[in-house]
Each structure stands twice: as structure tokens, then as C-alpha cells.
Amino acid sequence: GIYVRKGEPLFTIYSPQLLSAQEEFLITGKRKLADADSRSAKTKLLLLGVSESQIDELRQKGVPSNYMAIISPVSGYVIFKSVLEGGHVKPGETLFRIADISRVWVLVDIYESDIPLVKAGQKADIFVTSLPGKKLAGKITYLYPYLSPRTRSMKVRIELENSDEKLKPEMYADVRVKVDLGKRLVVPQSAVLDSGLRKIVFIRTGAGTFAPREIETGNPVGNYRP
Numbered sequence: 536g537i538y539v540r541k542g543e544p545l546f547t548i549y550s551p552q553l554l555s556a557q558e559e560f561l562i563t564g565k566r567k568l569a570d571a572d573s574r575s576a577k578t579k580l581l582l583l584g585v586s587e588s589q590i591d592e593l594r595q596k597g598v599p600s601n602y603m604a605i606i607s608p609v610s611g612y613v614i615f616k617s618v619l620e621g622g623h624v625k626p627g628e629t630l631f632r633i634a635d636i637s638r639v640w641v642l643v644d645i646y647e648s649d650i651p652l653v654k655a656g657q658k659a660d661i662f663v664t665s666l667p668g669k670k671l672a673g674k675i676t677y678l679y680p681y682l683s684p685r686t687r688s689m690k691v692r693i694e695l696e697n698s699d700e701k702l703k704p705e706m707y708a709d710v711r712v713k714v715d716l717g718k719r720l721v722v723p724q725s726a727v728l729d730s731g732l733r734k735i736v737f738i739r740t741g742a743g744t745f746a747p748r749e750i751e752t753g754n755p756v757g758n759y760r761p
């Protein structure tokens with residue numbers, strides 16, 4: 536839950552590998568070895584998570600540090616921490632997770648019948664329950680290439696700026712995507728009798744007389760069907 540800024544130390548660690556890499560870097564500098572060797576020693580430190588500023592400090596001190604501070608690579612909130620004071624860690628183990636929510640994703644479920652109408656780049660209006668009366672503008676950036684077998688829907692990603700951090704992970708929102716369907720013949724939804732097998736409407740054939748007609752309809756648009 537703590538907010539950390541990029542460049543701030545998260546914890547300090549003792550590692551023989553880090554200590555050896557520091558010594559190697561200092562030796563290449565003292566002996567003025569080939570530039571390639573010097574770059575290699577510096578690259579090794581960078582790959583081990585040592586920042587440029589820490590390398591500059593190491594060069595100025597000329598003495599390796601037994602305990603090296605691990606610097607946060609991003610600004611954000613700590614959402615996971617497994618490291619404890621005096622504990623042991625292994626290579627590849629996740630010690631911290633930091634979430635930057637200054638830019639967030641909205642994941643939208645698009646029903647199977649609406650998939651052909653949705654494309655990357657389309658604008659969308661987002662209405663968040665916790666921000667009543669406020670409309671947020673976003674853009675569809677990615678369409679997932681598969682459907683959920685349970686809901687028969689496809690997920691669509693919308694990216695939003697969130698510099699004020701009013702949007703929180705796991706919030707719910709309503710999303711509206713406007714699609715130009717062109718000019719089409721439509722009928723009120725209430726005029727369509729849908730048996731599940733056929734769709735029937737009644738047309739006026741004369742004064743006070745009507746006749747049934749079977750039709751095919753598209754996706755509902757408001758209170759109408761094309």
C-alpha cells in the first residue's frame with residue numbers, strides 16, 4: 536500500500552555476486568583495461584539491477600558496498616512484498632510488485648454479435664459508478680483474439696489517462712462505443728414477434744387490415760432493429 540517513487544531504495548541486499556561484480560568494475564577502472572572490458576563490467580552491474588547513479592557513486596568511492604540498495608524502477612504503489620529483514624532470497628524470486636496506475640486499462644466484454652462492429656482506434660465513452668455524471672473519453676487499443684466460452688464475449692482493451700488516480704483497479708464501468716451503421720430500414724423492437732425460430736412483423740395491407748411477414752433483423756440499435 537505504500538507509494539514509492541522511481542529511484543527510491545526498496546531494500547538492501549548482500550550478494551556475493553553483486554560484491555564480485557563491484558570489485559571487477561573497480562579493478563577494470565584502476566588498471567585502465569580496455570574499454571570493452573570496462574563496458575562489460577558496467578553492463579554486468581546494470582543487469583544485476585544496479586542503477587547508473589549507484590555505479591557513479593561506486594566509482595567515486597572506490598570501495599565496493601557489502602550491502603547494495605535495490606532501487607525502484609518505477610513510481611507506484613507496493614501491491615506485493617515477500618522480502619523480510621534478515622531473510623534469504625533466490626534468483627528469480629519476486630520480492631516486490633509495484634503498480635503504476637497513472638495510466639489504466641478498461642477491459643470491456645463485447646458480445647459475439649457485436650464483434651464485427653468494433654475495431655482498434657474507435658473512441659469510447661466510459662461511465663464509472665464511483666464518478667457519477669462524469670464521462671471519460673478513451674480509445675480502443677487492442678482486441679483480444681479469443682472469446683470467453685462461458686459468456687460468448689470478446690475482451691477489448693481501452694487505455695485511459697489516470698494522473699489524478701481517481702480510477703482504481705477492479706472498478707466497474709459502463710462503456711459505450713458509437714458505430715456508424717449508415718442508413719438502414721428499421722422497425723421498433725416492440726413490433727417484432729420473435730419465436731426463437733422466426734421473426735414476424737405485421738404490415739398494413741389496407742384500411743384496418745394487416746398481414747404477417749417473416750423478416751431478418753440485425754443487432755438492436757436503441758429501441759429499434761435494422
